[in-house]
Amino acid sequence: MTNQTVAGLKGVSAGQTAICTVGSEGNSLHYRGYSIEDMVGQACFEEVAYLLIYGELPNQSKLAAYQQKLKSLRDLPEALKIVLKLIPRTAHPMDVLKVGCAFLGTLESETHPTQQQCDIADRLMALFPSIVMYWYQWHHLGREIDTHTEADGVAAHFLELLLQRKPEAMVSEAVDQSLILYAEHEFNASTFAARVTTATLSDFYSAITSAIGTLRGPLHGGANEAAMELIEAYQTPAEAKAGLLDRLARKEKIMGFGHAVYKIRDPRSDIIQGWAKKLAALRGDKVIYPVAEMIDKMMRDEKHMFPNLDFYSAAAYHFCDIPTELFTPIFVFARIAGWSAHVIEQRQNNKIIRPGAEYIGPEPRPFVAIANR
Template sequence: MSADTEKTSNEAVKGLKGIIAADSSICLVNGTEGKLLYRGYNIDDLAENATFEEVSFLLLNGELPNESQLADYQNELKKHRSIPAELIDTLKNLPESAPPMALLRSLTSLAGVYDPDAEEESYEKRLEISIKLISQIPTMVAAIHRIRKGLEPVEPDSSLCHAGNFMYMLNGEKPSEDATRAMDLILTLHAEHGLNASTFTSRVIIATLPDIYSAITGAIGALKGKLHGGANTEVLKTLFEIGSLENITPYIKNVRENKGKFMGFGHAVYQVEDPRAKHLKELSRRLGEETGEPKWYEMSIEMEKQVYAEIKRNCNVDFYSASLQHYMGIPGDLFTCIFASSRIAGWCAHILEQLDGNKIIRPKANYIGYEERSYVPVSQR
C-alpha cells in the first residue's frame, strides 16, 4: 500500500529515537561519554556511597536527605511494607504457570483497588502512594516467588534495611552482608534511566490523569516485554547453556557463524562502557566465593573478554547482574521483577514530575496510507 502524500518536515522517526519528548530534571544518560546522573549525582558516586533508600528519596524529592529526613523516610518505607491480605489470597488462586511479571502486573493493579487513597490528587497523597509502591512492590515480588515454590510468604522485618528485608522476604533467612549489599546495589543501579520504554509509558498514562496505580501497571506491562526488561534472564540462560569455561569459545564461534546475538553486550544508548556494569562485577566475584560456586563468575569474565575481542562491544548492566542474582538465590524468571522493584523509584519520580504542569501527551502520526477514496458496494468489489 502506498500513497503520494505530501511530504512534511516532520517525517516519522522509528522508535522515536533521538526525539526529545519532555523536559526533565531527574536523569541524564550520556551514551557518548558513558555517563549516568541521578539528579546531578554520578552513578559511580551513588553506587559506592549511597543506599537505595537515599537514592529513591533523591529521585522523588530532588535532593539527598539529611539524617532526620532519611530516618523519617526509612520509617515510612517500613510502615508500608505489608500488602493487603486479599492480594495474597488472590495470588494463591492464580495459575502457577503464569509468568512472574504477569502476576506482578495484576497484583499492582489490584493493589490500587484496595488503596482508599488511590484516587486522591493532592501532591502529598501522590507522594505517599509513590513511597507505598516503592515499599510494597518488593513485598509482592517476594510473595510471588515463595507462593510459586509452594511456600508461605514471609512477613517483613522492620529491623532490616530495604534491601536486606527484600532478601529476607525472598529467601526466608537473614541475608549476609554481601548479599544485602548486592541487592542494594542492584536496586540503586536500575532505579532510573531516563525516558526508556516503561518510564515513557508511565508518563503517557499519568498524563491522562488516572490514578498512579494505573500508570505503574502500564509501566510494568512495558517492562515485561522481551525487548526491555528481560536481558539478564537471557544472559543466565546462556551461561547455563554453555555450562563450562571450555565451552565458551565454541559457543561464541557458533553464534558468530549463525549471525546470532550475544545477550548482555552493547546498549541502545551507550556507545562506550555501560557505567553501571563494573559495580556488579566485584560483588559477583565475592558472592561466587561465598557460595562456593565461582564458575559462573569465572565464565562471565572469560566470556566478556572473548566477546569483546570478537565484536568490540562492552558488556552492559545486565551481564554481571545475571550471575550475581543467581548467587543471591534468585531464579532467572524473577529477574525482571527485581528490575521492577528498583525502577519503581524512577517511574514514580517521573509520574510526579509529569503531573507538575501536566499536559496530555498526544504525538502526531505521519500518515502513509491511501489518499481519500470512494466506498464501493460489496457486489462490485
C-alpha cells in the first residue's frame, strides 16, 4: 500500500474486472475477451450489449428474443411523459436523460436487486432513446410522438424517432456500429462513478444517474459535441490549418484528441473514421470531412496526438442528420450496456470505494470562538 498521491488516479488499478481490457497489447480494446475489431462488421449492438450484461454472446434465437424484449420496453409511462413535458426546452438532453432515469427509479423502483437488475438494465437501454426523443420532439418541433417503433435495434429505433421515418440503411448501420464502439471502456470516469454509487449498496437507477452526470462533461462524453463545434468552425482545410495553429499557440485543448489510457492510437477511431468517410461520400460532402482530416493531420504533426473515438464520430453523426446536442445522449444509449455490466459486477464482490487523501491544509490550530474573531 502506497500513500503517494497520483493525480486523477492515472495508471492506478482501482479494482478487478472481467468485463473489458483497454490499452493492452498495442492499444487494443476487448469486451469479455473479444476484440472490437472482430465484433464490428460481424455483430450488431444488441449482441454486444447482451455479451456485456449477460456474460456470453447470444445465439440466434437468444438474440431474437433479446431484441423482442427490448422492443416491448420502449413505451414511456404516462407520468414520465408529464415530467418530460415540464423539462424546459433549453435543457441539455443529457440532463433530460438524468432526470428521466432518476424519475423512472421512482416509478419502477428496484426492490429486489439480484432479481431485477438485468431487467432494469434492459428497460433503460430500451427507454433512453424514447426519453430523449419524446422530450426533443415535444419541445423543439412541437409534436407529441409515439415512442413505440418496430425497429429491430436501438440505433434504428432512435433514428426513426428522430427522423419520423425509417432511416437509410447505411445511416442505421453506422449508428449501430458506433454503439458497439461506445458500449464499454473499463474504469472510465462515468463507469467508475456508477461503481462508487453501487458500492454503497445504492440502487441501479442511482448508479446510472451518477454515470450520466459524469459522462456529460466535455473531457468525457461531451467531447463529441465539442469536436463538432470545432469542425464546423472552419469552411476549408486551409482555414482549419491556420485556426488549429492559432488554438495550439493559445494552449487550447482540442476536443476529440488525446486519451488517458491509449498512448499510440485509439483503436475505435480508425473504425469510426471509416464510417465518417463513407457517409461523407453518401452526402456528397466537400467541407466537413476534409476539414476534420486537416485537424487530425495538424494534431499529429504539431502535438503528436491522435483522434479518440469522439472526433470522427462527431462527423459521422453529423452526416446521419443527427443534431449535435444529441451526440452525447447516443453515447448513453450505448454505454448503458457497459455501466450495467459494471453495476452487476460490483455487486458480485462488493467493497465500499473510499480512497484516502493527502492532506495539504493548515496544521492543527486552536479554535477561536466567534465572538473573538
